[in-house]
Amino acid sequence: MAQQQAGTPIPATLIPGDGIGPEIVEAVVRILDAMGSPFSWDVQQGGLAGIAACGDPLPAATLESIRRTRLALKGPLTTPVGGGFRSVNVRLREEFGLYANVRPVRTMVPGGRYEDIDLVLIRENLEGLYVAFEHYIPVGDDPQAVAISSGVNTKAGARRIVEFAFEYALRNGRKKVTVVHKANVLKALTGIFLETARAVARGYEGRVAMDERIVDACAMQLVLNPWQFDVIVTTNLFGDILSDQMAGLVGGLGMAPGANIGPGAAIFEAVHGSAPDIAGKGVANPLALLLATALMLDHVGRGDLATALRTTLDAVLREDNIRTRDLGGTAGTSDFADAVVRRLAG
Numbered sequence: 001m002a003q004q005q006a007g008t009p010i011p012a013t014l015i016p017g018d019g020i021g022p023e024i025v026e027a028v029v030r031i032l033d034a035m036g037s038p039f040s041w042d043v044q045q046g047g048l049a050g051i052a053a054c055g056d057p058l059p060a061a062t063l064e065s066i067r068r069t070r071l072a073l074k075g076p077l078t079t080p081v082g083g084g085f086r087s088v089n090v091r092l093r094e095e096f097g098l099y100a101n102v103r104p105v106r107t108m109v110p111g112g113r114y115e116d117i118d119l120v121l122i123r124e125n126l127e128g129l130y131v132a133f134e135h136y137i138p139v140g141d142d143p144q145a146v147a148i149s150s151g152v153n154t155k156a157g158a159r160r161i162v163e164f165a166f167e168y169a170l171r172n173g174r175k176k177v178t179v180v181h182k183a184n185v186l187k188a189l190t191g192i193f194l195e196t197a198r199a200v201a202r203g204y205e206g207r208v209a210m211d212e213r214i215v216d217a218c219a220m221q222l223v224l225n226p227w228q229f230d231v232i233v234t235t236n237l238f239g240d241i242l243s244d245q246m247a248g249l250v251g252g253l254g255m256a257p258g259a260n261i262g263p264g265a266a267i268f269e270a271v272h273g274s275a276p277d278i279a280g281k282g283v284a285n286p287l288a289l290l291l292a293t294a295l296m297l298d299h300v301g302r303g304d305l306a307t308a309l310r311t312t313l314d315a316v317l318r319e320d321n322i323r324t325r326d327l328g329g330t331a332g333t334s335d336f337a338d339a340v341v342r343r344l345a346g
Helices: 021-034 048-054 060-069 088-096 155-171 191-202 215-224 236-249 287-299 303-318 333-345
Strands: 010-015 039-043 071-074 100-106 118-124 128-139 142-152 176-181 209-214 231-234 257-261 266-270
Touching (some): 010 060, 021 333, 048 060, 060 071, 071 287, 100 155, 100 287, 118 155, 128 236, 176 215, 176 236, 191 209, 266 287
Parallel strands (some): 118 231, 176 231
16 A cells, blocks of 8 residues: 555545444544545445445445545445345455454553553454355255355465564564464364464564464453463454454453455454444444544554544543443543544644
8 A cells, every 4th residue: 555645635435334334434534634634535335325325235336446546444334134145344355355354452441351451463354264165955854954164274365364463563563473273173274374374483583472372262361361462363263253352351342443454455444333223323432433544544654643543532531531321421423523623623
């Protein structure tokens, strides 16, 4: 991704999404406007809004926009249950080869169960059991008596994501990468991931340390002593599960941003759902999408703005004590955005 020059807005696709998506996207755009409007938005639809507009949760116009900008910020997208639609998020990852899912978690609201959490999970995004090669075998009168699913991991895919994790650690001053696997049981499927990771790690000796954990032990140790970890890299399914667990250490999915990065595009998102039960009520927490925006600013070389945004969010939460209801406060979506804008103006 070409870096943005200060003062020159960079083209990016903006997908408001469904449910609370339009509300939190509006808050993010207002805050970015207060920071000098670093992005020039091409607004496109997806999810239920895409179906309403043209019968497809991932319209061709949205895909074309991302191909052109190679950069997108999206609100939560709903894939309807039934109707033959595949997951919008999976389609986006496959379409643009977004092999790396980056999920940082950091303590922002003091007084919780865990203080001073600062972890990053890097998840392989295209392989593993999520390739969903599945079928049923009939037995007797039951056409779905047996379900079979095949996972796929490749040496090339493992090498690519592990190298990404070590390079991420180097760029961000991280000291250790923990490789998480289940090679004691899934000796081929995750054994290939572990052995490839060990080979990659040898190229970083003396610069970034490497250790390894079986996934169930890692899950337990994240609860007992999360501070022993720094960067975690793992396969698709394990990363999906552990990243949500890690979000729970710092307050839940309302605090969880995600970046999906490939060789030719990057898409940034809040990892929570569309929360239709609170849509339109003005109470949604925009924090996860704001943190995803900070990742996006880092990606385009505007670390100055990313740092300013994170610092401002910390001040609003810790010093001004302005928080949305899910964080124990009373502020609505607009109230929180107003507080951030005031801080930026000051």
